Amino acid sequence: MELSRRGDYAVRAMLDVATRPADRMTVTKEIALRQDIPPIFLTKIVSSLSQAGLLRTYRGVAGGVALGKPADQISLLQIIEAVEGPIYINRCLIRRGECDRDRACPAHELWVQAQGELLGLLANKSLADLARRAQELQQAPMADFAA
Amino acid sequence: MELSRRGDYAVRAMLDVATRPADRMTVTKEIALRQDIPPIFLTKIVSSLSQAGLLRTYRGVAGGVALGKPADQISLLQIIEAVEGPIYINRCLIRRGECDRDRACPAHELWVQAQGELLGLLANKSLADLARRAQELQQAPMADFAA
DNA sequence: CATAAAAGGATAAATTATATCCTATTTGCC
DNA sequence: GGCAAATAGGATATAATTTATCCTTTTATG
Ligand code: SF4
Ligand code: SF4
Numbered sequence: 304m305e306l307s308r309r310g311d312y313a314v315r316a317m318l319d320v321a322t323r324p325a326d327r328m329t330v331t332k333e334i335a336l337r338q339d340i341p342p343i344f345l346t347k348i349v350s351s352l353s354q355a356g357l358l359r360t361y362r363g364v365a366g367g368v369a370l371g372k373p374a375d376q377i378s379l380l381q382i383i384e385a386v387e388g389p390i391y392i393n394r395c396l397i398r399r400g401e402c403d404r405d406r407a408c409p410a411h412e413l414w415v416q417a418q419g420e421l422l423g424l425l426a427n428k429s430l431a432d433l434a435r436r437a438q439e440l441q442q443a444p445m446a447d448f449a450a
Numbered sequence: 451m452e453l454s455r456r457g458d459y460a461v462r463a464m465l466d467v468a469t470r471p472a473d474r475m476t477v478t479k480e481i482a483l484r485q486d487i488p489p490i491f492l493t494k495i496v497s498s499l500s501q502a503g504l505l506r507t508y509r510g511v512a513g514g515v516a517l518g519k520p521a522d523q524i525s526l527l528q529i530i531e532a533v534e535g536p537i538y539i540n541r542c543l544i545r546r547g548e549c550d551r552d553r554a555c556p557a558h559e560l561w562v563q564a565q566g567e568l569l570g571l572l573a574n575k576s577l578a579d580l581a582r583r584a585q586e587l588q589q590a591p592m593a594d595f596a597a
Numbered sequence: 598c599a600t601a602a603a604a605g606g607a608t609a610a611a612t613t614a615t616a617t618c619c620t621a622t623t624t625g626c627c
Numbered sequence: 628g629g630c631a632a633a634t635a636g637g638a639t640a641t642a643a644t645t646t647a648t649c650c651t652t653t654t655a656t657g
Contacts, residue, residue: 315557349603361602363653364602387451407587413571509632510622
């Protein structure tokens with residue numbers, strides 16, 4: 304019942320890319336340094352994000368990674384599912400009939416609801432939202448100072 | 451991001467006890483049979499539920515288990531946390547300061563919200579609710595037949 | 598061609614989840 | 628008292644998953 308490290312790393316990495324100047328490419332190793340993520344592990348995560356279309360990657364000397372689409376079209380759900388696969392709170396939600404009790408199981412209905420709410424929340428939160436909020440949080444101490 | 455087997459088993463076991471006549475005790479082995487749970491594993495789960503006060507257990511020849519308190523005072527959250535420990539969606543929610551980025555991390559706020567909603571849902575659903583719904587579901591096919 | 602980057606396969610290490618075994622303890626009953 | 632049936636609990640085994648690294652390949656730049 305816990306987000307994996309992969310998922311947390313992925314969100315941080317995407318956020319890192321999103322909050323850098325868009326005209327310059329970012330290199331995975333530097334993301335790893337800034338975000339304190341094991342560098343080789345991060346390359347795997349970046350690879351998943353790239354395959355999901357959330358990052359665009361460029362090989363070679365001047366290579367690196369950039370957002371695969373505008374930050375407001377990338378949801379947290381997409382990021383997490385890109386690296387962890389589909390989210391399901393209980394196995395009966397993988398697909399109908401995965402648990403043969405699901406028709407008569409009152410808990411099943413509860414999981415359907417809980418999962419719906421969770422996915423809804425994640426699907427409605429965009430990387431752009433997070434990036435904006437990150438900026439606010441960074442400026443918050445300044446604001447205190449200025450006031 | 452998935453409920454463990456322990457949690458699912460625990461809910462089923464509690465529901466099994468709750469839907470049996472309250473004047474007779476239930477024996478763990480029979481719960482395991484009815485609910486298709488590995489019997490020896492279930493004894494461990496029952497033990498956790500008992501230590502949390504959700505079940506009362508009785509040793510000896512005429513022993514077994516019974517609800518530790520009225521079904522409407524047992525929430526799904528209590529059941530799951532009894533066998534899985536505290537639920538947290540991401541590690542920064544274990545306790546404040548567990549992740550030293552939490553002050554400046556916009557994702558943290560999202561997890562706080564998501565966790566709040568999930569726990570709220572589980573805390574507000576009682577075993578009695580589930581038992582009632584179980585009965586409805588059992589009668590549903592009959593209703594189809596009668597109509 | 599040398600260098601710097603991502604891609605990808607194989608594998609290692611660590612952790613957690615699932616499950617069983619064995620012995621002890623409690624209790625009811627003959 | 629002694630047997631049988633039940634939970635209690637420690638130790639352990641097995642399996643699965645997660646986390647992380649290593650090594651080789653491919654791609655692009657200058
Ligand atoms: S909640 Fe019910 S339907 Fe879902 S896996 Fe558990 S028993 Fe099956
Ligand atoms: S979401 Fe943010 S605060 Fe929470 S663990 Fe991840 S980085 Fe830390």
